[in-house]
Amino acid sequence: MTGYPSDFTSVKAHLGTAGSVNEALHLIQSVYRVDFTTYHLASTVVGNFDAPFVRTTYPDAWVSTYLLKGYVTIDPVAREGFLRQLPFDWRELEFASETLTFLEDAMRHGVGRFGFSIPISDKAGRRAILSFNSTTSAEDWNVLLDLHRSEWVDLAYLVHQMAVFELHGESDPIPALSPRERECLYWSGLGKDCKDIALILGLSHHTTRSYLKSARTKLGCGTVSAAATLALKLRLISI
Template structure:
């Protein structure tokens, strides 16, 4: 069996483990166990929905020891963690060594390593079709001597597995009634320009489409957001963070 064949089998095993897991917590544990050089996996959903309104209530599942998680929260590291900060801003995956660490984070990283955890890691931002953001992070075993080489061999598979994990999280959070409607990019563009006070004829010029098509987008996006008028649709889209004012 070649190295490529072996890595394909690992990927397929990890994919099946995520799909069959009872929940996201079980899925990240199963994903971690498929990769011998990975010590921990964390899934961080940037926002959840409560009573139909977007709130800053992150959904986080991790395989880190309970003792470290408790210390992380007790010390308030969540407010300064540069990996989470960068991960929820960036578009592309990144190694932790790429992140600039300010003096305010020295205690965090020192504490992290003192707790027996490796400073080597890799994080994958996930942005789905309705602009929800999540972050999947892999933390290396402390004994790993060639993390970069291991990363090179698996990073493409990990990117796909991160999206599979995110889809599982969406189902766990929202069930079959996902509060985010499937709105097309053109519909979102139309709604954005409406939020900026533009009329249909102006939007038609901006988007280089007919005014009739703009009006069609206006009707469809209002319907998908279940709103009586466009003002309500704009307000709801902003609350769901589908557009920004």
């Protein structure tokens, strides 16, 4: 703990000076005395690449094993984390029979039995998870979780902001579309015209056109069809 802040206000201040998400995770891990922390952004678009952004303090051997064996496809924390909206204790999860080998392998690599994950969803529609893992006893884990649960939720969004900045700097390519703008683009992407969309959503033609125009402007596109295509690429909508 030497050299690290001991209260939540100081933790947040120190995160602001962290040079990377990786550095921030190590800071959080040390302050809260958990064994491992992981941040996982489901997907990001940088240039022509569309790939997840993951930073973790897990041992390199476990990270390599996880990737080589394709464990992300059966990892219950990853699966549930991108489906749920609220933070969850890993003990809430139901483990299917095919995950038993994965769990045994994880523990052989030093991964603890206890964990807590915070799903993150931002205004641009990005989904991410911040997870804490511990090898401590159940009793100590309960105490740790009771003490710091709300702080960890706040930290999750700070780490997410850091990740977005690390990826894009000041030029975040993903604008914050409103739910209605997303809906209108979704139906446009399915080939519906303004009249159809207005009827489907129960809106006036004028309101529908306004949503499509504002979405197109935010995305920097000359046409609605181009905006729908870009929104699909950026995962703002899915068809």
